[in-house]
Amino acid sequence: MKANIAIIEDEPDIRRILRDFLEKNGCTVSEAADGLAASELLAVGHFDLILMDLMLPNISGERLIAELRTHSDTPVIVISARSMLETRLEVLRLGADDYILKPFDLNEVLVRMEVVLRRTGRAELPDTLCFGGITLYPAENRASCGDKPIPLTAKEFQLLLLFMEHPQKVYSKANLYESVWNEEYCYEDNTVSVHVSNLRSKLKKAAGRDLIETVWGIGYKMKGEQ
Numbered sequence: 442m443k444a445n446i447a448i449i450e451d452e453p454d455i456r457r458i459l460r461d462f463l464e465k466n467g468c469t470v471s472e473a474a475d476g477l478a479a480s481e482l483l484a485v486g487h488f489d490l491i492l493m494d495l496m497l498p499n500i501s502g503e504r505l506i507a508e509l510r511t512h513s514d515t516p517v518i519v520i521s522a523r524s525m526l527e528t529r530l531e532v533l534r535l536g537a538d539d540y541i542l543k544p545f546d547l548n549e550v551l552v553r554m555e556v557v558l559r560r561t562g563r564a565e566l567p568d569t570l571c572f573g574g575i576t577l578y579p580a581e582n583r584a585s586c587g588d589k590p591i592p593l594t595a596k597e598f599q600l601l602l603l604f605m606e607h608p609q610k611v612y613s614k615a616n617l618y619e620s621v622w623n624e625e626y627c628y629e630d631n632t633v634s635v636h637v638s639n640l641r642s643k644l645k646k647a648a649g650r651d652l653i654e655t656v657w658g659i660g661y662k663m664k665g666e667q
Contacts, residue, residue, distance in 0.1 A: 442555060443565055444489040445469045449479040449505070450520070451497050455543075459492060462547045476500025480508065488515055489563045490554055495521040495532065503535060510536035516557045520545060529625065539619075548610055555606065556620045570605040573652045573665055575644060577605050586647035596621055597640045604653065608663035611656045637661055 446468045450456045453474070460470045471486060473479035475498040483491070483505070491509075495502035506517055519532050522543040529540045538557045541550060558564035566579040575591070577584045582598055584591040593601065599621045603612065614633040615626040622632070641653040654664035 442551070442558075443467050444554070444558060444563070445487070446471070446554075447479075447482060447486060447488045447491045447493075448472045449476075449482075449491060449493040449497065449502070451475055451494060455494075455520075458547070459550070462551075466551060474498075476502070476505055479505055483509055483513075483515075490558060491515055491517045492550075492554075493517055493519055493537075495519060495523055495528075503532060506532065506535045506537055514561075516561050516563065518550075518553060518557060520550070526625070526627070548607070549616065552603065552607060552610070552616070552620065556603070560623065570602070572605050572608055572663055573644075573650070574648045575601075575605070575652065577601060589647065591643055591647045593640070593643065594636075596636050597643070600636060600640055601644075604661070604663050611659050611662045613660040616660065 446463055448456055448459050448470060450459070451474050456472055456474070460472065463470050471482060471488070473482045477499040479497065480500055493502050493505065502519060502521070509515065509517065516538045517536065518539045518541060519537045520541045520543060524542055532540060538561070539553050541553060555564060559566070568578070568580070570577040570579065574586055575584060579602055584593055584598065584601060600617060603617070603620060617633050618624065618626040637653060641651065644652045652664055654662050656662060
C-alpha cells in the first residue's frame with residue numbers, strides 16, 4: 442500500500458511499532474508525539490491518512506480533529522484506549538473516519554486504513570485480484586470466473602474485495618460490518634451472515650467449489666490456495 446501517513450501518538454513504543462509496520466507495507470510515515478507538534482505537522486504536511494491518539498499532551502486529539510476539519514478532508518483513524526461508546530460516537534461526529542481500540546491488531550489497522558482510503562478515493566486500487574479462479578476488477582466494480590461475469594451486489598463486491606486483498610486473514614463479523622457498512626457494530630444480527638452466505642453461493646456456482654470458509658467462533662476467510 443503506497444500512502445503518506447501521519448502518526449500522532451505520544452507513546453514511543455506504539456509509534457515505533459506502527460511506523461515500522463507501515464513502512465514495511467510501503468507507506469511513507471511522519472510522526473508527532475504531542476498535540477502541539479501534531480498541529481504544526483498537519484498545518485504544513487499533505488497526508489493521505491492520519492492515525493491519531495486522543496489523549497495527547499498540549500492539544501487533545503478531539504481538538505485536533507475539529508481544527509483539521511475546518512480546512513481539510515484528510516481521513517483520520519483514531520486509535521485509542523478510550524472504549525466508551527459515547528466517546529467513539531462523538532469523535533466520529535467531529536469528523537474522524539474510523540475508530541480502533543487499543544490494544545490493536547496491526548493487520549486490522551492496515552485493513553481499516555485500506556478501507557478508509559478506498560472509500561475516500563485516495564487508494565491506489567490494483568488492476569486485478571485473483572483467487573481460486575475468480576478475478577476481481579476493483580476499479581470496474583466487477584468480478585468474473587473465466588469469461589463469465591459474477592453478478593454481485595455492492596455489499597457483496599466490497600466483502601469479496603476485502604477477502605481477496607487479504608486471503609489469509611480471518612475477519613470477524615464486527616470487522617466486516619464496520620469495514621463494509623461503515624457503522625458501529627453494537628449487536629449480533631444476521632446482516633453479515635446473510636451477505637456472506639449469498640456471496641459464498643454465487644462464488645461456488647461460478648467456481649464449482651466453496652471459496653469462503655467459516656472459521657467457527659471467529660469469522661470468515663478465503664478457502665484454499667490462490
